[in-house]
Amino acid sequence: MxxxxxxxxxxxxxxxxxxxxxxxxxxxxxxKLSSLKKQLLAPKQSYTAYDDGELQTDGNSFGxxxxxxxxxxxxxxxxxxxxxxxxxDKLAAEIEPSxxxxxxxxxxxxxxxSQRIQHLSLAVQNVMARMPRELELEKxxxxxxxxxxxxxxxxxxxxxxxxxxTTVNYIxxxxxDYVNNLGPEN
Numbered sequence: 001m002x003x004x005x006x007x008x009x010x011x012x013x014x015x016x017x018x019x020x021x022x023x024x025x026x027x028x029x030x031x032k033l034s035s036l037k038k039q040l041l042a043p044k045q046s047y048t049a050y051d052d053g054e055l056q057t058d059g060n061s062f063g064x065x066x067x068x069x070x071x072x073x074x075x076x077x078x079x080x081x082x083x084x085x086x087x088x089d090k091l092a093a094e095i096e097p098s099x100x101x102x103x104x105x106x107x108x109x110x111x112x113x114s115q116r117i118q119h120l121s122l123a124v125q126n127v128m129a130r131m132p133r134e135l136e137l138e139k140x141x142x143x144x145x146x147x148x149x150x151x152x153x154x155x156x157x158x159x160x161x162x163x164x165x166t167t168v169n170y171i172x173x174x175x176x177d178y179v180n181n182l183g184p185e186n
Contacts, residue, residue, distance in 0.1 A: 012077055012179050013171040017164065019081025020146045025089050027150065029157035036161060080182055088147045094130060095151055099123070103148060104155040107163060116166045117173065123148050124170075138178035145170055 021033055106119040127144040135143070149167040153160045171179060 010168060010172050012182065013168045013175075015074055015077040016081040016084070016142075016179065016182065017146055017149065017167055017171070019078040020085045020088060021150055021153070021164075023082040023085035024092075024150050025085075026092075026154070028154045029160050032153075032157050032160040036164060039161075077182065084143055084146060088143055088150065091127075091131065091143060092147050092151060095127060095147065099126070100148070100151040100155055104152045104159075107152060107159055107166070108156060113166065113169065116162070117170050120145065120148060120166055120170050121174070138175055142171065142175055142178065145175075 018033075018037065021027065021029075027033070103119060103123045107116055110116045110119065124141060124144045127148060128140055131140050131144065145167055149163050153163050
């Protein structure tokens with residue numbers, strides 16, 4: 001069973017990006033990030049039409065095995081985000097502060113989410129032009145988007161949630177299949 005059977009790609013992107021940001025070095029928005037955790041990564045209870053909350057004859061709640069699988073999958077996605085953070089820390093040093101400040105300004109001025117995604121997309125392309133060619137295209141794109149999110153949030157911590165949501169939407173729109181294949185059984 002593929003992880004996407006358990007999570008939507010947006011949830012996977014949230015977990016990977018949050019873990020990336022949490023494990024990145026040199027973040028000026030740590031307190032804002034911890035407040036996002038409550039909103040973004042709160043465990044979701046999903047009951048089926050057959051689940052009335054009663055214990056089954058074996059003493060387990062309906063669906064409990066699947067819940068354990070979800071927790072195990074989430075831990076794998078967190079580890080993926082942490083590994084990407086190590087790579088991202090190396091890349092972050094190569095991005096010019098003026099470039100990041102310009103992107104941060106665009107995020108603060110732009111009210112339309114699709115326009116913010118477009119600004120992020122152009123910035124990702126710019127960063128990817130400087131990345132090592134040995135990285136596969138999708139991984140490089142994911143890494144560039146997450147590093148830019150970190151850098152912009154460092155410049156303007158107050159817009160962390162906006163930056164986070166924009167980056168998750170960018171990942172979902174452009175890297176849907178790649179993110180869905182990051183899971184444990186792929």
